[in-house]
Amino acid sequence: DVKVTQSSRYLVKRTGEKVFLECVQDMDHENMFWYRQDPGLGLRLIYFSYDVKMKEKGDIPEGYSVSREKKERFSLILESASTNQTSMYLCASRNRVNTGELFFGEGSRLTVL
């Protein structure tokens, strides 16, 4: 089974802190994604990476950056957390570029105080 693992299930941070959300997949997938999910807004794309060291901005990249140094790991970084970044963050991976099948992690619920 494909496994996408997000390092933290729940985090509480203070405004201005730097936050790292880690995601690891074990199936050698080339594409990886970060979405945030908020009630009534669905899933919104923050960044995605189609290969190591490659990244593309999604619909809401402001306030976020990403790192993909190894194929299996895709990190989301909040340089200076703000309260409006309180959300559920979902990492996903995909094995083929021409398919709509994503494999999601369990999510990281971030609260910024």
Place this chain on the structure above:
Amino acid sequence: GQSLEQPSEVTAVEGAIVQINCTYQTSGFYGLSWYQQHDGGAPTFLSYNALDGLEETGRFSSFLSRSDSYGYLLLQELQMKDSASYFCAALQQAGTALIFGKGTTLSVSS
């Protein structure tokens, strides 16, 4: 702009059939996916339609009409465990990310 529209809520009883519609407006279109998400859980993949027509997988079926920019998810013989949120998501072109709708909350009662 690009958007996917789906109803916010649907209710049904056990054993019934329910159809969740999704209309999309995107700058390009490659295919339409459906995902299920239970409360507190991760979204899980249900189906992907790249061609027009109906795809059946057990109790769930998914339909796509490219000419109408429309698709639906059909759930048959509803069970309580089908109570969840369902998302349609469009793939604009190969290699890009999925754009998700806002989700439909399905409540199944006995």
